[in-house]
Amino acid sequence: MAQDTLTPSTAAPDASAAEAPVVDIRGLWTAFGTPPRQVVVHQDLALRIARGEILSLVGGSGTGKTVLLRQMLGLEVPTRGEVEVLGEPASQMGRRGASSRVGMLFQHGALFSAFSVLDNIAFALRELKTLPTALARDVAMVKLQMVGLKAQDGAKMPADLSGGMVKRVALARALAMDPPLLLLDEPTAGLDPSASDDFCELLRSLHQELGLTVVMVTHDLDTLFALSTRVAVLADKRVITSGPPAEVATFDHPFTRTYFQGERGRRAVVELPPAPPSAPADNRTH
Numbered sequence: 001m002a003q004d005t006l007t008p009s010t011a012a013p014d015a016s017a018a019e020a021p022v023v024d025i026r027g028l029w030t031a032f033g034t035p036p037r038q039v040v041v042h043q044d045l046a047l048r049i050a051r052g053e054i055l056s057l058v059g060g061s062g063t064g065k066t067v068l069l070r071q072m073l074g075l076e077v078p079t080r081g082e083v084e085v086l087g088e089p090a091s092q093m094g095r096r097g098a099s100s101r102v103g104m105l106f107q108h109g110a111l112f113s114a115f116s117v118l119d120n121i122a123f124a125l126r127e128l129k130t131l132p133t134a135l136a137r138d139v140a141m142v143k144l145q146m147v148g149l150k151a152q153d154g155a156k157m158p159a160d161l162s163g164g165m166v167k168r169v170a171l172a173r174a175l176a177m178d179p180p181l182l183l184l185d186e187p188t189a190g191l192d193p194s195a196s197d198d199f200c201e202l203l204r205s206l207h208q209e210l211g212l213t214v215v216m217v218t219h220d221l222d223t224l225f226a227l228s229t230r231v232a233v234l235a236d237k238r239v240i241t242s243g244p245p246a247e248v249a250t251f252d253h254p255f256t257r258t259y260f261q262g263e264r265g266r267r268a269v270v271e272l273p274p275a276p277p278s279a280p281a282d283n284r285t286h
Contacts, residue, residue, distance in 0.1 A: 019051065022181055023049035023083075023213075025048070026046050027045075029043055029079045041063070042064050042078070042237055047242070052212075056224050056227070057069075057216070060234075072183060074092075103177070104174055105170050107185045107186040115157075117153055117169050118155065123173065139176065147171050147172045148202060149169070162195075167188075167191065181212070181214075182213070196220070216228070221259075231248040235253060241253070
């Protein structure tokens with residue numbers, strides 16, 4: 001990875017969208033370390049995500065895809081630039097604000113091993129004291145069933161769950177506070193093809209029923225083409241292109257040629273299903 005030091009941005013501002021984006025990233029720099037050993041991951045990166053989109057972030061290792069998710073959640077603060085979620089700086093949302101605005105499905109579920117399934121789902125509701133304990137438990141039960149699990153599964157411990165069930169419980173927990181924005185980090189990683197297809201169908205259904213905006217990091221081409229209304233490619237420390245999956249797959253860049261135009265990529269494009277409905281995208285990339 002090339003090592004750059006921070007220099008002021010000279011990029012001209014873009015015109016604002018007709019409708020305020022759910023996520024608005026402007027002039028983003030993310031750097032680790034200090035000069036002369038400073039490593040810049042994002043350099044003057046810009047991206048807008050419209051309401052109702054399912055946006056997939058793809059890029060090679062070290063391009064900062066998961067870092068971007070964590071910045072949207074307010075868990076990490078960029079070196080420079082703005083990350084706004086629903087019109088508010090992500091870094092200033094606080095725990096209560098973040099939980100009510102953004103749900104996060106971590107790659108391996110990140111369930112609390114000492115808590116039952118139901119207590120995992122109800123954790124944010126209880127921790128933030130948004131509801132009485134009994135009502136929080138009722139809400140958690142509704143979320144449990146919303147992701148296709150049975151009421152009796154609520155008493156199970158994480159160690160007793162299959163990989164697919166862990167993903168569903170983690171998804172129910174992410175949606176416990178009814179956030180309008182859902183972040184997914186490798187949502188189908190570790191699942192067999194059948195379980196992956198089922199989980200994609202669940203995500204597609206919830207996206208439509210709940211009116212969610214979804215941002216997803218995935219390396220799995222089948223998942224990407226099954227769900228995405230738009231794909232943004234991270235390379236050269238910025239978003240080099242974004243658009244519908246089939247369009248981005250033909251973009252001429254070393255990463256996209258390797259990622260999309262290999263055997264698996266060509267097969268996924270051929271089998272590409274009709275895109276789910278979405279709000280018009282703001283295609284600003286940099």
